[in-house]
Amino acid sequence: MKDNTAVIGEINGLLGSSPRKAYVRSFGCQLNVSDGEKIQGLLRKMGYTFTEDEHKADLIILNTCAVRENAEDRVFGIVGSMKKLKELRPSLIIGIAGCMTAQSHVAEKIKKSYPQVDFVMGTSALSALPKLLLEALRGGGFTADIAEYDDFSEAAEQVRSSSFKASVPIMFGCNNFCTYCIVPYVRGRERSRRPGDIIAEVRQLVSEGYKEIMLLGQNVNSYGNDLGGEMSFPQLLRELNRIEGDFWIRFMSSHPKDASEELIDAIFDCEKAAKHLHLPVQSGSTDVLARMNRCYTVDDYLKIVDCIRSRDPDFSLTTDLIVGFPDETDEDFRATLDIVKKVKYDNIYSFIYSKRSGTKAAEMTDGTSEEEKGIRMRKLLEVQREISTEHYKRFIGRTMRVLVDDVSKKKEGWLTGKSSEFIIVEFEGDSSLIGQFVNVEITGAMNWAVTGKIAERNALK
Numbered sequence: 001m002k003d004n005t006a007v008i009g010e011i012n013g014l015l016g017s018s019p020r021k022a023y024v025r026s027f028g029c030q031l032n033v034s035d036g037e038k039i040q041g042l043l044r045k046m047g048y049t050f051t052e053d054e055h056k057a058d059l060i061i062l063n064t065c066a067v068r069e070n071a072e073d074r075v076f077g078i079v080g081s082m083k084k085l086k087e088l089r090p091s092l093i094i095g096i097a098g099c100m101t102a103q104s105h106v107a108e109k110i111k112k113s114y115p116q117v118d119f120v121m122g123t124s125a126l127s128a129l130p131k132l133l134l135e136a137l138r139g140g141g142f143t144a145d146i147a148e149y150d151d152f153s154e155a156a157e158q159v160r161s162s163s164f165k166a167s168v169p170i171m172f173g174c175n176n177f178c179t180y181c182i183v184p185y186v187r188g189r190e191r192s193r194r195p196g197d198i199i200a201e202v203r204q205l206v207s208e209g210y211k212e213i214m215l216l217g218q219n220v221n222s223y224g225n226d227l228g229g230e231m232s233f234p235q236l237l238r239e240l241n242r243i244e245g246d247f248w249i250r251f252m253s254s255h256p257k258d259a260s261e262e263l264i265d266a267i268f269d270c271e272k273a274a275k276h277l278h279l280p281v282q283s284g285s286t287d288v289l290a291r292m293n294r295c296y297t298v299d300d301y302l303k304i305v306d307c308i309r310s311r312d313p314d315f316s317l318t319t320d321l322i323v324g325f326p327d328e329t330d331e332d333f334r335a336t337l338d339i340v341k342k343v344k345y346d347n348i349y350s351f352i353y354s355k356r357s358g359t360k361a362a363e364m365t366d367g368t369s370e371e372e373k374g375i376r377m378r379k380l381l382e383v384q385r386e387i388s389t390e391h392y393k394r395f396i397g398r399t400m401r402v403l404v405d406d407v408s409k410k411k412e413g414w415l416t417g418k419s420s421e422f423i424i425v426e427f428e429g430d431s432s433l434i435g436q437f438v439n440v441e442i443t444g445a446m447n448w449a450v451t452g453k454i455a456e457r458n459a460l461k
């Protein structure tokens, strides 16, 4: 981590006692949201407070996502609309961060076409924020820093959006180069954080009362591959499980090629590890998986599922699926429906393939029409809806431990939370329970949630 003390001192000197408000908006995945919290942590050191209203901000930072091209277009639209804000208030500073700006052509485009933007910084250059901000405050013109400093992974304070759920990035970047994905190009190669720093951070969060720790990485279960044998991901899970306290450990995203038996052993041995694994399969066709460069076959994947379900037939699995990958045939798609029926996921996160320039898949031929892709998507969702409705019934009559998230948006006087299995649970209760574990007797099942009533509190683990 860069020592920014002197630069922060200069900013504070320049702004004096004048109040300063920042609007920070993060797009995309949880890792990006976590980066946004770190940006806020740095800004807090510079005396900024935060606003949800960009019209009231002295500083706007958009923390962007590059995974889908239409998400990029949306951000350009938002940046364009900020021209007016800048005209009304020339002292407003606008910075663009995140995966989009890690691509040099995007940084160039912003410099050329969006004069309202003061600076851009890449995902590995977040610690350059004070320097970039100081330049902007001095009126030094457009600046960009998209270098890979790789120095932001440790000791970065976060302004956390929840007081009971915390995400902890444990590694950055990805080595996998799935052919549809831009991430390895914008977030660089895998770098694991030091185990001692992660353990200390989690211990601190638990001591502050956090009830759920989400370990994050683009490929979280390859954690430690670059640490020369110092610690693997299953070992890290076991270490974190030893921390005293009442909390759950979750992690995402896992790559099936790195889902070893050692990992499954650790999940089942660690009582604090959630009874849920998000294991993105992406397609049920081995041919498509090969074209995606996923490095596993359908059989490999099903072996992992068997290994898990042989220990607990009810263990919760969720997945990601891409529908309409270039030249996906009817047969390939039927294979996807087959795997969904076979595995019985509790939930799926499915997307119609969208071309991402800069990736290998963007150069592949694609004979499947958009209309056909839409039909396939609807069919997949219909199949999953039937599975969820049926599969969620297995919880009826059981008591589930639930971490209460919020009041329910569906029914007044009700609360919503998630069980260890990552199932949405809705039940009647008082909002004072938000952020607490409660035991809920399950009485009903829908295709998106189960419902129940509060049982004896905190008797179950």
Ligand code: SF4
Pocket: 174, 175, 176, 177, 178, 181, 182, 183, 184, 218, 219, 255
């Ligand atoms: S594992 Fe594949 S999909 Fe996930 S971030 Fe890496 S390249 Fe992208």
